[in-house]
Amino acid sequence: MSTKTNISLKNKFDRVVVLVDMDCFYCQVEEKLTPEIKGKPIAVVQYNPWQGGGIIAVNYPARAKGVTRHMRGDEAKQHCPEIELPQVPQVRGKADLTRYREAGKEVAEVLKCFTPLLERASIDEAYLDITERVLVRIREMNEGKFQLLPDKLVNTFVVGYENIGEFVKKLSNNSDDQSSDKLEYKKSDIKLLVGASIVNEIRAAVKEKTGYECSAGIAHNKILAKLTAGFHKPNKQTILPIDSIPKLYETLPVKKVKGLGGKLGEQVCEVLKIKFMSELEQFPESLLQQHFEERMGSWMYLMARGIDLEAVTAKFHSKSIGCCKRFPGKNAITGLATLTHWLSELATEVAERLEKDLDENNRTAKLLTVSYCQQIDDVDVSSTRSIPLVAYEIERIATDALEAIKRNTDRFLKTNSTTVLNNAIKFLGLSAGKFESNGATKGGGIKEMFQSYSAKGATAEEGPSGMGRRKSSTEPAMLEVLDAAPSATGTSEKIKPKKDIKHFLQQQCKGAIAVCEDEPKLPHSEGETQDTKPVSSATKVQYSDPLAETVKPKKDIKHFLQQQSTAAKKSASEDSQQLKTETVEEKAANPDPDQMKPEGGYKSVLHQSTAKSKDHNIIELKSIHNVVETNSTNHSKREETPTSATYNGNIEPDKNQPVTETKRDETLENSSSTAEAKPQPNYKETYAEFNFIPPVEPAIVTVDCQQCGSKIPENEYISHQDFHFALSLSQQQRDEFRNGLKSKLAAGTNAAAAKGTKSPIPAKRPSKTPSGPATHSSSSGVSIERFLSKTRSIDEGPIIASTSETETHSRCPECGKMIALLAISEHQDYHVAKRLQQELHRLEAPAQPQTGDTASTKRKRPSTAVEEIMLPAKQKVKPVSSYFSKL
DNA sequence: CATGGTATATCG
């Protein structure tokens, strides 16, 4: 589909693109479902009596034991006897991924709170363009409203650097002035750094709201973000600065780049005689274009330079819904009844999912694609046929699909047989696509609703908090950088999808419970996804008002039918005698009877729904109403003679296949190239965290600080946490805090000092339990008063503050303030952070808060804004060597 | 035999 949009070359490094990748997602889903297995080695398998099932996902503890995908359950047990092997649910003889799809959606919904520019790439991966958020944050930093301190970057790695500290140091070092190019890179990379703090929040939110952990890659484009996400895997995030690309490429096999992992990549390596990405840079674009495709050539040419212009486009829902199944080896389908059976099974699943989709997304698929692969003379021949999808009816779908296959297959049946297929089918698939929005439904009163709906602007994406921008108009007048760049480029979307009332309500609900974040949501002009976009107003000739009415009835009917079908199934057995017979016959020839059961039931059910929908004219379509249907099936079935020979015992499909998903195993080679990441001893709860800190165990009892990863003497933990808390406060709060603390210390009492200070940004105090997973930015806010009093006394008895100031504090050489010894390093971090901000300050012109509701006036902010010439460095603060030293 | 089910993009 043409949903691909490119940004302009000018903005090649202007964006902050993030790829969020759920860690061994299926395993996490199973863990959440069955908490008892949490923490244990786990491998999700598809039910298959054969060898313990096929493994489709392996969690990290299991990987540590050598378990991998590609193994069968039995094999896994040999490597790891204690392994848990939850199974993918099976429905209708095939794997049912619903559970994971739902989980994936749950995650995506959280992600969506952070930017409307969310592009779901798979069930467990999504790209986010957080450029705008980053710019907003940079502005906040410049205004002193946000401090980028170490605890904001926990678990963040940087390709090409030993640790973030080094990276920060480099960025905040303003001495060396280089070419304008370098300066541009620096500005761009600062965005990545700031982006990382946001990504940390995003990941924390995902963890908090869903319980799932993920990893992320932060780069200037999708390909690199994706690549980078794999460098530090479980529960971590990695930044890829521009300057690190060349070195990275030197050891990066071409195959590692998304899109070059297959045949094309192999060809590229063969033809060009290269192995690593760095070697690709030498070839002129024209050469690449002539050896490969023009487009590919250009893409590779740019990729060789770390450039990928593909924009992140808003996409939340799949463009197609389908299911398929393989019938390998002996399970190949050789009889018509068997074929019919499986078509029904597949059609049932598709219809089910389509109905649900209709419910949730108010859209209707118009095209059905049947795909299958037959073995012809020892050769596998696959074909696909697309036919109009006129109704969400199992029977219709199944029969139409069968007809399509027949129609398209020459010599469908063996000569002289009415039941034996001429060529065995080894793969069958049904997929529905070409969705059209059912939108509109402009009814009188409804319209108002919509108006308020869109006027609110806060739509679904915007968090619950009314913070969202109103007016869906445009830009926050943000930095122009964007203008030219990402979202801007995605000029595509525009129209707000209209949804019916039900939808409206759903959205409202969602918004209400949405979890989003504290901070201001980015407005971002394009509001909605373009899921619905394809529905350009033109395309669809509205079914007009009357339909608006029908829409709802439709639902009712649907539900009714569902009920009916359910009921029908129960008593359906008799209905389909004919079918049954045949089925039975097949079964007879079949080793596995149970599988076929549903057939009769479906039939009857189908008929019902078919009739109903027609009557109510539920689904309208321009195409001809093929009023035929049903018969065909019966017909074929009938013909299907029981000749046992027909089935050759093939029908037995379902038990074997494993299904799906798969997260790539990033374990191995993946990270080999640059940023290695090996350290991962015990996977308990939070693997990650402490990679930065050499596992040097102090003699004294220490506790790992969840904020900075440092090992803190047990008795100092509380105090240490308090300082993190303080550091997380805004400048203003910080001042108040300091003053309050001072006066308290001076007064030696518990004077209710600094109170008030209700900052818009709820500073959170880290939970005191050191064992807690790394959920930063949790929401357990603590009032400053309480914080202070706590510091002062109560709680933990032996708090350091009880001694005289001189013993526990020391004067900061930079600001002259007395700082608690325990907080010295943090305090210095603060100064460094400040320096970084100063550096940042030079990069951005003060942006305006976009107040204008209506004023769609594009902020005129001349493109000079970010391009602003960087001012010469001024303040020289002390070396930042200590910055993030802990990390 | 046999990872295997999904989803999407692109070329002709």
Place this chain on the structure above:
DNA sequence: CGATATAC
């Protein structure tokens, strides 16, 4: 539109 490729 269908075949093919890619990747999770």
